[in-house]
Amino acid sequence: MSALNLSETPKTLSERARAALGNRNLVFVGLMGAGKSAIGRMVAQDLGLSFVDSDHEIERVSRMTITELFAAYGEAEFRALETRVIERLLQAGPRVVSTGGGAFINPNTRQRIKESGVSVWLKADLDVLWNRVSRREGRPLLKTADPKGTLRALMDDRYPIYAEADLTVISRDVRKEVIVKDVLATIAGLANKE
Numbered sequence: 001m002s003a004l005n006l007s008e009t010p011k012t013l014s015e016r017a018r019a020a021l022g023n024r025n026l027v028f029v030g031l032m033g034a035g036k037s038a039i040g041r042m043v044a045q046d047l048g049l050s051f052v053d054s055d056h057e058i059e060r061v062s063r064m065t066i067t068e069l070f071a072a073y074g075e076a077e078f079r080a081l082e083t084r085v086i087e088r089l090l091q092a093g094p095r096v097v098s099t100g101g102g103a104f105i106n107p108n109t110r111q112r113i114k115e116s117g118v119s120v121w122l123k124a125d126l127d128v129l130w131n132r133v134s135r136r137e138g139r140p141l142l143k144t145a146d147p148k149g150t151l152r153a154l155m156d157d158r159y160p161i162y163a164e165a166d167l168t169v170i171s172r173d174v175r176k177e178v179i180v181k182d183v184l185a186t187i188a189g190l191a192n193k194e
């Protein structure tokens with residue numbers, strides 16, 4: 001029989017995840033609709049860290065929406081701005097950073113994320129993503145004749161790259177709190193691997 005150590009208070013899941021993260025940023029990557037913004041904000045709250053979303057930060061500094069930026073300057077300029085903004089956001093950690101869907105695809109940004117934090121890929125299947133993104137405008141890459149086909153093509157192109165993230169959590173149709181708990185448990189599990 002093992003002795004009960006009363007001096008050690010059991011840590012909560014959030015506390016264990018926070019300890020495993022240490023001084024590193026937590027960076028969410030994945031496709032549009034995966035839940036990076038929604039889940040990232042909730043995880044930050046549980047970890048007691050500040051939260052920032054790169055799409056929102058880009059809109060704030062440019063005083064334009066992402067749709068307006070794409071229309072006025074094109075995707076290449078948007079990507080250049082995104083790279084600079086994320087570089088800056090990663091410097092002020094530890095914090096939780098949710099990135100735009102294309103950010104991790106850029107090799108420089110991917111390298112910076114690898115250096116400054118723990119990355120979590122929120123991975124979802126096509127129908128989950130489609131269900132979520134088809135409800136809201138504001139995603140210029142999906143303004144095509146066949147947006148669901150475009151989303152499928154983005155999955156084919158990008159999933160091998162998102163797979164380079166440190167951790168993967170399946171984003172599915174369950175309550176957001178369930179996904180948050182999965183994320184925290186996966187981060188807490190890092191402590192056993194490192």
Ligand SMILES: Nc1ncnc2c1ncn2[C@@H]1O[C@H](COP(=O)(O)OP(=O)(O)OP(=O)(O)O)[C@@H](O)[C@H]1O
Pocket residue numbers: 030031032033034035036037038039055098099100101132133139172173174175176179
């Ligand atoms: N587990 C979930 N259950 C139900 N709805 C969810 C879940 N996760 C996210 N959502 C909803 O799906 C929508 C898309 O999520 P969110 O905006 O967080 O995705 P995103 O990954 O940030 O996408 P983007 O790359 O376009 O910014 C939001 O309305 C969000 O509230």
Ligand SMILES: O=C(O)C1=C[C@@H](O)[C@@H](O)[C@H](O)C1
Pocket residue numbers: 031032055066099100101102103138139140141
């Ligand atoms: O997947 C993408 O490339 C994008 C996703 C969004 O978060 C925005 O950053 C923008 O619409 C581009």
Ligand SMILES: [Mg+2]
Pocket residue numbers: 036037038053055098099100
């Ligand atoms: Mg988002």
